Amino acid sequence: MAAQTLFEKIWNDHVVRAEPDGTTLLYIDRHLVHEVTSPQAFEGLTVAGRAPRRPAAALAVPDHNVPTTDRRIAIADPISAKQIQTLDDNCRTFGITLFGMNDIRQGVVHVIGPEQGFTLPGMTIVCGDSHTSTHGAFGALAFGIGTSEVEHVLATQCLVQKRPKTMEVRVEGQLSPRCSAKDVILAIIGKIGTAGGTGYVIEYTGSAIRALSMEGRMTLCNMSIEGGARAGMVAPDDITFAYIKGRPMAPKGALWDQAVASWRQLTTDAGAKYDAVVELRAETIAPQVTWGTSPGMVTGVDGTVPDPRSMGDEKLRQATERAIEYMALTPGMPIRDIKIDKVFIGSCTNSRIEDLRLAASFAKGKKVAGSVHAMVVPGSGLVKQQAEQEGLDRIFKESGFEWREAGCSMCLAMNADVLQPGERCASTSNRNFEGRQGAGGRTHLVSPAMAVAAAIEGHFVDIRQWS
Amino acid sequence: MDAFTTLTGSVAPLDRLNVDTDQIIPKQFLKTIKRTGLREGLFYDWRRRKDGSQDPEFFLNQPRYQEASILLTRDNFGCGSSREHAPWALLDQGFRCILAPSFADIFYNNCFQNGILPVVLKGSEIQALFEGVAAHAGYRLTIDLAAQQVTTPEGTAYHFDIDPFRKDCLYRGLDAIGLTLQQAPQIAQYEQRRRSQAPWLFQDVK
Ligand code: SF4
Numbered sequence: 001m002a003a004q005t006l007f008e009k010i011w012n013d014h015v016v017r018a019e020p021d022g023t024t025l026l027y028i029d030r031h032l033v034h035e036v037t038s039p040q041a042f043e044g045l046t047v048a049g050r051a052p053r054r055p056a057a058a059l060a061v062p063d064h065n066v067p068t069t070d071r072r073i074a075i076a077d078p079i080s081a082k083q084i085q086t087l088d089d090n091c092r093t094f095g096i097t098l099f100g101m102n103d104i105r106q107g108v109v110h111v112i113g114p115e116q117g118f119t120l121p122g123m124t125i126v127c128g129d130s131h132t133s134t135h136g137a138f139g140a141l142a143f144g145i146g147t148s149e150v151e152h153v154l155a156t157q158c159l160v161q162k163r164p165k166t167m168e169v170r171v172e173g174q175l176s177p178r179c180s181a182k183d184v185i186l187a188i189i190g191k192i193g194t195a196g197g198t199g200y201v202i203e204y205t206g207s208a209i210r211a212l213s214m215e216g217r218m219t220l221c222n223m224s225i226e227g228g229a230r231a232g233m234v235a236p237d238d239i240t241f242a243y244i245k246g247r248p249m250a251p252k253g254a255l256w257d258q259a260v261a262s263w264r265q266l267t268t269d270a271g272a273k274y275d276a277v278v279e280l281r282a283e284t285i286a287p288q289v290t291w292g293t294s295p296g297m298v299t300g301v302d303g304t305v306p307d308p309r310s311m312g313d314e315k316l317r318q319a320t321e322r323a324i325e326y327m328a329l330t331p332g333m334p335i336r337d338i339k340i341d342k343v344f345i346g347s348c349t350n351s352r353i354e355d356l357r358l359a360a361s362f363a364k365g366k367k368v369a370g371s372v373h374a375m376v377v378p379g380s381g382l383v384k385q386q387a388e389q390e391g392l393d394r395i396f397k398e399s400g401f402e403w404r405e406a407g408c409s410m411c412l413a414m415n416a417d418v419l420q421p422g423e424r425c426a427s428t429s430n431r432n433f434e435g436r437q438g439a440g441g442r443t444h445l446v447s448p449a450m451a452v453a454a455a456i457e458g459h460f461v462d463i464r465q466w467s
Numbered sequence: 468m469d470a471f472t473t474l475t476g477s478v479a480p481l482d483r484l485n486v487d488t489d490q491i492i493p494k495q496f497l498k499t500i501k502r503t504g505l506r507e508g509l510f511y512d513w514r515r516r517k518d519g520s521q522d523p524e525f526f527l528n529q530p531r532y533q534e535a536s537i538l539l540t541r542d543n544f545g546c547g548s549s550r551e552h553a554p555w556a557l558l559d560q561g562f563r564c565i566l567a568p569s570f571a572d573i574f575y576n577n578c579f580q581n582g583i584l585p586v587v588l589k590g591s592e593i594q595a596l597f598e599g600v601a602a603h604a605g606y607r608l609t610i611d612l613a614a615q616q617v618t619t620p621e622g623t624a625y626h627f628d629i630d631p632f633r634k635d636c637l638y639r640g641l642d643a644i645g646l647t648l649q650q651a652p653q654i655a656q657y658e659q660r661r662r663s664q665a666p667w668l669f670q671d672v673k
Pocket of ligand 1 (some may be wrong): 063064108109110131243347348349407408412413429430
């Protein structure tokens with residue numbers, strides 16, 4: 001057989017039927033469901049009198065709307081409360097497993113899937129959420145869908161798809177000390193642009209990627225969508241298998257051995273061709289900070305805010321001017337001079353235990369600057385529990401960080417955690433769009449280490465030199 | 468879903484790059500459990516000035532674009548979040564067709580699920596249309612899906628490409644789920660074969 005890429009192997013394994021024009025009925029192994037993008041899908045099923053084909057292939061969790069303060073108190077916002085209640089009701093009616101708001105396993109949908117061993121190599125995984133790309137870190141084909149497709153998957157366990165193109169993003173070499181997967185993905189987006197991956201599935205390869213932990217690979221794949229790619233993936237290896245082994249929903253015993261033997265085939269064959277290839281050297285990647293209102297508006301912490309006048313393309317110049325104005329910065333200003341008001345450590349990009357351990361190691365024994373309000377929101381109830389067992393919560397609290405319950409929180413500010421107009425935030429999340437963290441709020445995307453250092457100094461600092 | 472055959476309507480221009488779905492419809496409107504009534508949230512923040520009052524300059528606040536059914540915009544429209552609330556809100560405002568040099572994947576796909584036709588034209592063609600709209604009040608275009616053509620008042624016709632399957636579903640207003648359900652026997656066969664090859668994929672989630 002011809003040499004195949006990782007993507008092609010998984011795709012081919014899931015073709016139920018392919019039409020001559022390439023339209024493919026693709027089988028979906030697993031489906032994650034959350035409260036915001038599912039109510040209309042369940043309503044659609046009800047109206048059409050349809051039942052889910054395999055309710056036991058789905059897992060539901062409320063995350064976007066949940067408060068991150070005391071859960072024993074009723075949710076103050078009645079509309080949020082209703083949406084969460086609707087998810088509860090739908091799961092009961094349609095027989096779908098739900099990790100409810102007071103379940104210790106509750107958390108951000110893309111944190112709990114891997115945590116439970118729900119996410120496995122070689123699978124097709126979808127969710128009504130664009131950051132479903134996160135699960136590609138396990139060598140799965142995982143992508144976000146809209147609500148109509150949520151309904152489609154519930155009813156048929158399939159999706160009608162056209163085969164996307166493939167892009168290899170190869171990162172060779174060794175990252176500088178204290179640089180992380182977040183810096184790698186921001187640098188990649190800076191290079192390819194926010195639409196550079198449109199129409200592609202990205203496979204991340206190279207020695208710098210292989211050296212990443214599973215948490216790091218998840219951070220990387222998570223933000224594939226910010227580069228325009230619906231899915232990103234990393235071939236599974238021993239690091240992957242060690243992470244999965246023993247998790248509640250992972251295969252056990254003989255089934256585990258059979259699964260691992262099969263997963264070892266999930267690599268891109270020598271000689272297989274990608275439709276596009278992008279290469280980066282790990283050593284050249286500085287800690288990244290976004291300065292604008294799109295994730296591609298990013299530079300190293302040692303850089304400056306760009307000057308729109310130096311840009312030839314008129315549309316790009318206008319977009320840059322607008323972004324700089326919205327962000328209240330000035331062209332040529334050093335990134336290190338940007339002062340911040342808030343710090344948010346959390347989101348499906350950077351709220352796993354490794355992220356929190358790292359953040360705590362930088363926060364230990366230091367104090368958050370008086371002018372800064374900083375909060376840490378763990379990705380799941382289990383991450384929170386683990387962090388507390390390790391005493392990380394005490395380190396954060398002693399340093400002046402707030403320590404919250406799990407959820408999406410200020411990543412999109414759909415609950416009560418919101419930036420005020422004009423406030424500037426260093427955030428470990430994934431989107432710096434206008435108003436994303438609150439109308440008029442200004443977001444700078446950074447790694448957890450950079451966020452902690454900014455909280456303590458009150459402005460951005462180069463984490464490589466920070467003591 | 469409503470079928471889309473031909474549409475003749477006026478054009479509203481949104482001259483910005485990379486319009487993300489957070490701008491099309493901000494988060495506070497995502498708490499709904501319905502698909503309808505989202506017009507109020509469409510470009511909610513961009514419609515307003517800093518003091519909260521309506522900005523008369525914003526294109527959707529201008530009387531001449533109130534009846535527009537065609538949205539003209541720039542590259543990478545609909546990037547970001549997968550929220551289908553974005554096409555729902557555009558539809559609620561009356562848009563049935565969006566013209567741009569490129570779209571983000573998930574948004575593009577979501578349009579077809581809701582009877583909206585996203586049309587990709589060349590950058591130079593989009594530029595010419597922006598100039599046409601600026602020069603003539605009540606600038607109208609005719610979109611012919613069967614012929615895959617956009618025709619201007621001056622009689623210029625621009626061809627666009629579209630996937631044949633998507634075209635057919637939209638043209639006939641087909642229920643996509645109903646179509647897939649017709650293939651239930653093939654799906655069952657696939658499941659049986661896969662279950663024997665990779666049984667761990669069929670462990671119940673619980
Ligand atoms: S943490 Fe943010 S990006 Fe991730 S699922 Fe929640 S809202 Fe979306």
